[in-house]
Amino acid sequence: xxxIGIDTKKKEPIYEQIYKYIRNEIKNGTLTRGxxxxxxxxxxxxxxxxxxxxxxxxxxxxxxxxxxxxxKKGYFVADVDEILEISDVLQxxxxxxxxxxxxxxxxxPSGVDMGHFPYNTWRKLMKNVLMDDNSEIFQKGxxxxxxxxxxxxxxxxxxxxxxxxxxxxIILGSGMExxxxxxxxxxxxxxxxxxxxxxxxxxxxVFTQLGYKVLGISMNEMGMRIDELAKSDVQIAYxxxxxxxxxxxxMPINRRSALLKWAAEKEHRFIIEDDYDSEFRYYGKPIPxxxxxxKNGKVIYMGxxxxxxxxxxxxxxxxxxxxxLAIYQEKLxxxxxxxxRIDQAILSEFxxxxxxxxxxxxxxxxxxxxxxxxxxxxxxxxxxxxxxxSSAGLHVLVEFKGLEDHDRFEKSLYEKGVKIQRISHYYxxxxxxxxxxxxxxxxxxxTQIREGILIIKDLYDKFRIRKEE
Amino acid sequence: xxxIGIDTKKKEPIYEQIYKYIRNEIKNGTLTRGxxxxxxxxxxxxxxxxxxxxxxxxxxxxxxxxxxxxxKKGYFVADVDEILEISDVLQxxxxxxxxxxxxxxxxxPSGVDMGHFPYNTWRKLMKNVLMDDNSEIFQKGxxxxxxxxxxxxxxxxxxxxxxxxxxxxIILGSGMExxxxxxxxxxxxxxxxxxxxxxxxxxxxVFTQLGYKVLGISMNEMGMRIDELAKSDVQIAYxxxxxxxxxxxxMPINRRSALLKWAAEKEHRFIIEDDYDSEFRYYGKPIPxxxxxxKNGKVIYMGxxxxxxxxxxxxxxxxxxxxxLAIYQEKLxxxxxxxxRIDQAILSEFxxxxxxxxxxxxxxxxxxxxxxxxxxxxxxxxxxxxxxxSSAGLHVLVEFKGLEDHDRFEKSLYEKGVKIQRISHYYxxxxxxxxxxxxxxxxxxxTQIREGILIIKDLYDKFRIRKEE
Numbered sequence: 001x002x003x004i005g006i007d008t009k010k011k012e013p014i015y016e017q018i019y020k021y022i023r024n025e026i027k028n029g030t031l032t033r034g035x036x037x038x039x040x041x042x043x044x045x046x047x048x049x050x051x052x053x054x055x056x057x058x059x060x061x062x063x064x065x066x067x068x069x070x071x072k073k074g075y076f077v078a079d080v081d082e083i084l085e086i087s088d089v090l091q092x093x094x095x096x097x098x099x100x101x102x103x104x105x106x107x108x109p110s111g112v113d114m115g116h117f118p119y120n121t122w123r124k125l126m127k128n129v130l131m132d133d134n135s136e137i138f139q140k141g142x143x144x145x146x147x148x149x150x151x152x153x154x155x156x157x158x159x160x161x162x163x164x165x166x167x168x169x170i171i172l173g174s175g176m177e178x179x180x181x182x183x184x185x186x187x188x189x190x191x192x193x194x195x196x197x198x199x200x201x202x203x204x205x206v207f208t209q210l211g212y213k214v215l216g217i218s219m220n221e222m223g224m225r226i227d228e229l230a231k232s233d234v235q236i237a238y239x240x241x242x243x244x245x246x247x248x249x250x251m252p253i254n255r256r257s258a259l260l261k262w263a264a265e266k267e268h269r270f271i272i273e274d275d276y277d278s279e280f281r282y283y284g285k286p287i288p289x290x291x292x293x294x295k296n297g298k299v300i301y302m303g304x305x306x307x308x309x310x311x312x313x314x315x316x317x318x319x320x321x322x323x324x325l326a327i328y329q330e331k332l333x334x335x336x337x338x339x340x341r342i343d344q345a346i347l348s349e350f351x352x353x354x355x356x357x358x359x360x361x362x363x364x365x366x367x368x369x370x371x372x373x374x375x376x377x378x379x380x381x382x383x384x385x386x387x388x389x390s391s392a393g394l395h396v397l398v399e400f401k402g403l404e405d406h407d408r409f410e411k412s413l414y415e416k417g418v419k420i421q422r423i424s425h426y427y428x429x430x431x432x433x434x435x436x437x438x439x440x441x442x443x444x445x446x447t448q449i450r451e452g453i454l455i456i457k458d459l460y461d462k463f464r465i466r467k468e469e
Numbered sequence: 470x471x472x473i474g475i476d477t478k479k480k481e482p483i484y485e486q487i488y489k490y491i492r493n494e495i496k497n498g499t500l501t502r503g504x505x506x507x508x509x510x511x512x513x514x515x516x517x518x519x520x521x522x523x524x525x526x527x528x529x530x531x532x533x534x535x536x537x538x539x540x541k542k543g544y545f546v547a548d549v550d551e552i553l554e555i556s557d558v559l560q561x562x563x564x565x566x567x568x569x570x571x572x573x574x575x576x577x578p579s580g581v582d583m584g585h586f587p588y589n590t591w592r593k594l595m596k597n598v599l600m601d602d603n604s605e606i607f608q609k610g611x612x613x614x615x616x617x618x619x620x621x622x623x624x625x626x627x628x629x630x631x632x633x634x635x636x637x638x639i640i641l642g643s644g645m646e647x648x649x650x651x652x653x654x655x656x657x658x659x660x661x662x663x664x665x666x667x668x669x670x671x672x673x674x675v676f677t678q679l680g681y682k683v684l685g686i687s688m689n690e691m692g693m694r695i696d697e698l699a700k701s702d703v704q705i706a707y708x709x710x711x712x713x714x715x716x717x718x719x720m721p722i723n724r725r726s727a728l729l730k731w732a733a734e735k736e737h738r739f740i741i742e743d744d745y746d747s748e749f750r751y752y753g754k755p756i757p758x759x760x761x762x763x764k765n766g767k768v769i770y771m772g773x774x775x776x777x778x779x780x781x782x783x784x785x786x787x788x789x790x791x792x793x794l795a796i797y798q799e800k801l802x803x804x805x806x807x808x809x810r811i812d813q814a815i816l817s818e819f820x821x822x823x824x825x826x827x828x829x830x831x832x833x834x835x836x837x838x839x840x841x842x843x844x845x846x847x848x849x850x851x852x853x854x855x856x857x858x859s860s861a862g863l864h865v866l867v868e869f870k871g872l873e874d875h876d877r878f879e880k881s882l883y884e885k886g887v888k889i890q891r892i893s894h895y896y897x898x899x900x901x902x903x904x905x906x907x908x909x910x911x912x913x914x915x916t917q918i919r920e921g922i923l924i925i926k927d928l929y930d931k932f933r934i935r936k937e938e
Binding site: 013015016056059060062110111112114117119122123126127130131138139140141155158159162164174175177178181185202205206209210292310311312313314315331332334335336337338339340341342343 | 482484485525528529531579580581583586588591592595596599600607608609610624627628631633643644646647650654671674675678679761779780781782783784800801803804805806807808809810811812
């Protein structure tokens with residue numbers, strides 16, 4: 001009989017305490033292979049717990065492979081080698097849960113600065129939404145999203161991005177990837193998708209996974225090359241014109257017209273405009289979205305609140321041209337909207353009451369400050385670097401002159417606690433003429449930026465010097 | 470020049486006030502076809518607003534088809550007939566937004582009673598989650614959902630449904646439909662799906678839309694007929710064993726074993742177990758999920774919090790057998806989780822702190838009370854009805870003897886404010902031997918139930934009498 005100290009005051013259920021105790025005894029070798037566990041009836045009596053509790057603990061051990069069941073004989077400890085393999089995986093997940101490894105200097109292009117999020121406002125709106133008289137929103141809502149939020153987004157997109165649509169053209173969904181899934185069901189997958197090369201790989205993975213043929217189309221300093229696009233058999237062009245990901249190129253007006261013209265030439269051509277971080281533009285006139293200039297119903301406009309609010313809130317929107325909207329309404333409007341209606345209501349008030357605009361203004365100032373601080377720190381490199389794409393967005397691109405062994409440079413940086421991504425990893429096909437590094441700054445403070453850049457400079461000098469020797 | 474009373478104190482943007490004014494003038498015929506609108510420069514001066522404001526208003530009118538643009542000449546009012554068609558649709562949406570038509574006596578099988586939801590607890594948990602030191606959860610999380618919530622769900626499913634898995638087998642997603650989309654990418658669509666006939670049509674629509682071949686398999690009083698299933702070329706059986714939707718049949722243990730045996734016979738056979746309202750069982754012993762008896766990795770277990778908490782929260786889970794989990798991890802783990810991390814954190818605390826269990830117990834008692842009350846009211850029909858499926862769930866099935874013209878009966882009920890659905894509408898193929906009516910009671914109070922049943926009785930008597938005459 002196993003004597004287990006059961007703590008009934010613990011939040012942890014009793015069966016779990018028993019399960020964990022036995023699991024540990026097996027793992028540390030106290031209970032060896034072939035040992036018979038006590039019968040659940042006797043064990044329950046002995047521990048003064050219900051038999052059901054013991055059965056639960058045993059079935060959990062069984063399901064995880066720690067014990068084996070022999071009919072009419074009972075439970076026996078299983079082979080240890082196999083067990084350790086399984087338990088290691090579980091153990092690992094338990095231990096790493098919520099503790100992702102982070103380096104002190106992560107210049108990641110994803111993530112946002114949440115230090116200035118208006119938590120109090122958000123909390124207040126949540127509270128209002130949850131008042132008892134609001135229980136209607138706990139029931140199922142409109143398939144394309146609640147009218148109030150779609151209308152709030154329509155006004156926002158019209159005013160700040162020049163998007164022209166009515167609210168019924170806006171479909172809400174829980175993030176970009178889901179909206180691409182939905183779009184694939186509107187269009188079918190019998191299309192060739194052309195993407196900027198390099199590009200946003202997450203979208204590339206979705207297209208590929210869904211069975212689309214995907215081609216990388218070369219970029220020049222104005223964005224996707226239309227001559228190459230026109231020669232290919234691409235029918236859907238996926239572009240990020242307001243701040244190309246990851247190169248930071250802003251597509252000028254001529255290239256935009258050429259792209260729209262390309263799409264208008266054939267019936268089954270479309271443009272997906274991913275306006276992923278258009279909220280953050282620091283210099284120069286704002287350039288409206290492609291969608292606003294589209295007279296032929298060719299542009300599918302997409303965006304999310306991931307950069308403007310937080311990646312965690314999982315609210316995205318897609319503006320469909322009327323032709324595709326008709327297909328959506330006929331074939332797909334039976335799908336429930338994937339965004340929680342509570343979140344929809346909070347967000348809609350957040351926008352309508354002007355908090356969103358104030359938040360964006362605050363964040364634009366904050367990110368502009370970080371952007372400028374980063375640019376200033378980069379001056380210690382003098383003429384040794386070329387910086388690109390710094391007029392907008394939450395990352396800049398840096399080319400370090402005279403570096404050759406990028407793998408070793410990246411590895412050495414990593415060992416010193418600095419993580420920066422390389423543009424070559426964002427290519428669908430081929431490699432860049434010159435390797436560039438992507439320096440995201442949204443989540444970093446000034447001290448981190450300064451210290452991080454100093455480490456990069458230090459290693460850069462070593463790697464350059466070594467080469468010159 | 471148009472004189473528009475602009476109210477700068479209104480929340481409504483000025484451009485929108487101008488846009489709406491002109492739109493109304495066009496719609497009521499004051500501005501007729503071909504009328505030239507003032508130039509934006511002059512109009513802006515006249516109204517003392519910025520030219521940009523006028524441009525915004527005009528471009529909105531243009532996009533909605535109220536005006537046409539002639540190069541170098543300006544904007545002209547468009548053809549009225551076309552306009553009305555478009556504007557009617559918009560108008561309608563604006564007017565019906567948030568005001569779905571509801572009848573006084575809706576015996577709908579969907580929806581839940583939100584009158585007893587612990588709003589205060591939920592609000593408190595939200596507040597805690599949103600404390601400033603918690604900003605980590607606003608960043609992107611784990612692809613299959615946060616570990617804490619998956620673990621909380623694992624324990625809940627294990628204890629209350631006998632589901633056996635580890636937390637890495639649980640994939641969270643924003644609702645059943647999304648999870649089916651994800652599953653279709655794991656399995657591919659080259660399968661024939663067998664569904665109970667009648668069935669949950671929402672799932673039927675998803676399968677069909679995704680390109681699956683779907684067959685309806687007949688039911689008897691024990692659930693899906695395995696002999697028919699075995700003779701078909703079905704590879705995936707979609708079942709609702711704990712409370713068949715909509716018939717309310719509970720699949721007994723023998724039929725369950727037969728179904729598991731069918732799946733185990735061939736490599737590419739699977740069972741999707743939709744455990745949609747298993748939380749609410751009023752009589753008899755709880756029957757564990759099929760998944761818990763599956764020794765061969767054949768059952769894909771699915772559930773949501775739609776019935777147990779609210780349809781609005783959009784959190785569902787899918788438990789994958791290890792073989793399919795490996796495919797998910799290899800091919801699909803790049804997808805971001807579609808559930809907001811804030812919602813995940815709130816829900817995980819809600820379960821861990823025991824609020825969920827207390828809420829379920831409270832709701833079970835409440836729904837049992839409503840179920841009993843409904844059954845009592847139905848006694849006025851004496852021997853004229855047969856009631857089925859009343860031991861569990863949020864609806865019962867009623868067969869009215871001697872009724873023939875169901876269309877007219879349904880229509881007459883509707884005119885008196887009573888909405889009840891007919892089982893024949895849930896059939897994939899064929900028709901039921903006897904038409905039955907689905908009486909959902911979750912959202913109704915006792916008065917509504919009593920009055921609703923009296924109306925049904927009254928009309929039933931008329932329709933029966935008329936037939937006997």
